[in-house]
Amino acid sequence: MGIHSANTEAVTRIKRGTARLTGIRIAKDVVPALQQGKVLLHAGPPVPWNNMCGTMQGAMIGAMLFEGWATTPADAEALGASGDVAFSPCHHHRCIGPMAGIVSPSMAMYVTTNETFGVDVYTTLNMGLGKVLRMGAYGPEIIEKLRWMNSGMAEILEKAIPACGGLDIKQLMIQALQMGDELHNRNKAASSLFLRSLAPFIAGVGGPDAVKTLAHLGSSDGMFLNNAMAACKAMIDPAHGIPDCTLVTAFSRNGVEFGIRVSGLGDHWFTAPSPFVKGVYFPGYGPQDANRDIGDSAITETCGLGAFAMAAAPAITQLVGGTPKSATEITLRMYEITETESDVFRIPSLDFRGVPLGVDIRKVIETGLEPEIDTGISHKQAGVGQIGAGLTVAPMACFAQAVEAFAALRGAAQ
Amino acid sequence: MDTPSQDITSSPLTVVALGVDMFADALAEQGVTVIRVDWRPPAEEAERAYDLLPLLED
Numbered sequence: 001m002g003i004h005s006a007n008t009e010a011v012t013r014i015k016r017g018t019a020r021l022t023g024i025r026i027a028k029d030v031v032p033a034l035q036q037g038k039v040l041l042h043a044g045p046p047v048p049w050n051n052m053c054g055t056m057q058g059a060m061i062g063a064m065l066f067e068g069w070a071t072t073p074a075d076a077e078a079l080g081a082s083g084d085v086a087f088s089p090c091h092h093h094r095c096i097g098p099m100a101g102i103v104s105p106s107m108a109m110y111v112t113t114n115e116t117f118g119v120d121v122y123t124t125l126n127m128g129l130g131k132v133l134r135m136g137a138y139g140p141e142i143i144e145k146l147r148w149m150n151s152g153m154a155e156i157l158e159k160a161i162p163a164c165g166g167l168d169i170k171q172l173m174i175q176a177l178q179m180g181d182e183l184h185n186r187n188k189a190a191s192s193l194f195l196r197s198l199a200p201f202i203a204g205v206g207g208p209d210a211v212k213t214l215a216h217l218g219s220s221d222g223m224f225l226n227n228a229m230a231a232c233k234a235m236i237d238p239a240h241g242i243p244d245c246t247l248v249t250a251f252s253r254n255g256v257e258f259g260i261r262v263s264g265l266g267d268h269w270f271t272a273p274s275p276f277v278k279g280v281y282f283p284g285y286g287p288q289d290a291n292r293d294i295g296d297s298a299i300t301e302t303c304g305l306g307a308f309a310m311a312a313a314p315a316i317t318q319l320v321g322g323t324p325k326s327a328t329e330i331t332l333r334m335y336e337i338t339e340t341e342s343d344v345f346r347i348p349s350l351d352f353r354g355v356p357l358g359v360d361i362r363k364v365i366e367t368g369l370e371p372e373i374d375t376g377i378s379h380k381q382a383g384v385g386q387i388g389a390g391l392t393v394a395p396m397a398c399f400a401q402a403v404e405a406f407a408a409l410r411g412a413a414q
Numbered sequence: 415m416d417t418p419s420q421d422i423t424s425s426p427l428t429v430v431a432l433g434v435d436m437f438a439d440a441l442a443e444q445g446v447t448v449i450r451v452d453w454r455p456p457a458e459e460a461e462r463a464y465d466l467l468p469l470l471e472d
Contacts, residue, residue, distance in 0.1 A: 002472045003470060003471070003472050004472050246470060336452075362467055362470050365456065365460050365463045365464050365467060366464070366467060367452075367453075367454075368454040368455070368456055368457055368460070396457045396459055396460050397459045397460075399460065399463070400457075400459050400460040400462065400463040401463075403460075403463035403466055403467065403470065404462065404463055404466060406469075406470055407463075407466040407469040407470060410469050410470065411469065
């Protein structure tokens with residue numbers, strides 16, 4: 001096909017993609033791998049139990065307790081280390097999750113559909129703020145909340161989402177971007193729009209669980225993150241697997257390694273040590289407490305959002321550091337390493353210019369500019385939670401490996 | 415054939431600065447026309463990949 005044509009095809013598919021929230025399904029009913037014995041999915045590239053960071057092991061323990069595979073954290077830890085549980089990246093199963101990103105068989109999943117290409121992507125219901133499973137928390141109150149979310153709340157949403165005809169998540173994100181969100185670290189407007197859209201239909205279902213669901217959905221400005229991530233994966237997955245395409249289709253971190261996937265290089269992960277996030281810490285915490293960058297949430301940057309769209313979210317600098325000017329400079333730098341600009345995700349302060357879209361591994365090497373990521377900072381100990389937010393980069397080593405692999409492929413083909 | 419030497423101080427200069435902002439700033443402050451190119455040498459871990467880039471052209 002040629003690289004130019006392949007890259008054009010990829011961004012055309014991304015732009016043509018839709019993202020509609022179409023329902024709620026139980027993970028094991030839609031992810032075949034979760035039907036084969038004890039399997040747990042996680043964020044980032046593959047990582048065995050012994051190499052997992054504290055945050056991820058804690059989240060795994062919580063998921064095993066939730067599933068009833070163990071009755072105490074010590075038993076769950078022993079089970080995790082035993083080899084009797086298989087671990088696999090969310091990305092390999094059309095799933096995606098923030099921070100530890102754990103998916104277990106009994107979890108309720110939002111279904112986000114790219115109707116143009118018939119692709120469904122699954123993500124868990126966001127637990128909200130504080131001590132939550134995705135940060136590695138696994139206390140009894142966490143498990144109790146998980147049980148309610150995956151039963152009472154899921155049943156409410158299972159009725160409310162079809163009642164509203166599904167929700168156009170892509171349109172909601174387009175609006176939120178123009179209201180000051182960047183859809184990764186700042187989802188304040190998007191979370192409000194999401195609640196506003198679903199509230200009448202949740203109320204229509206009625207009952208105490210409906211009231212509790214409304215309260216939960218309104219409890220966090222970051223509630224929409226899971227939905228934004230699923231929408232981005234739904235839009236970008238059809239662009240993966242195009243021969244000769246040099247565009248990145250996933251940035252993802254497991255708390256130990258940062259991995260990228262490239263459209264024309266199959267399902268191989270190109271990895272490097274996951275960097276530490278440089279930013280602003282909540283009172284009482286500092287860099288000595290931080291885990292390395294973790295989560296599938298950098299899928300937003302893969303789609304031109306997050307740090308790539310920081311010029312649209314000047315208020316985020318109060319959380320991550322910097323200034324509105326430096327936020328704009330980040331976006332402007334990212335145009336140098338991308339194939340094109342979005343036709344719908346537009347930045348008001350840049351005269352409604354489209355966000356930079358389609359990271360080209362060649363341009364990263366050529367310019368020396370590493371893609372920037374705007375994200376949260378997790379404590380390195382399981383269960384403490386988020387301790388700050390800031391900026392990091394996708395490591396150059398990942399792109400160097402990818403370019404070398406591409407060159408080898410082309411050399412072998414000639 | 416020898417190329418005649420030029421006295422670069424007696425004619426208007428336009429300078430292209432590849433990544434060296436401090437030099438560009440100093441020249442601009444002295445009224446010299448400077449074209450800034452945002453360039454940096456490849457990172458050490460990317461040197462081999464940088465040399466392979468011509469293979470990734472159509």
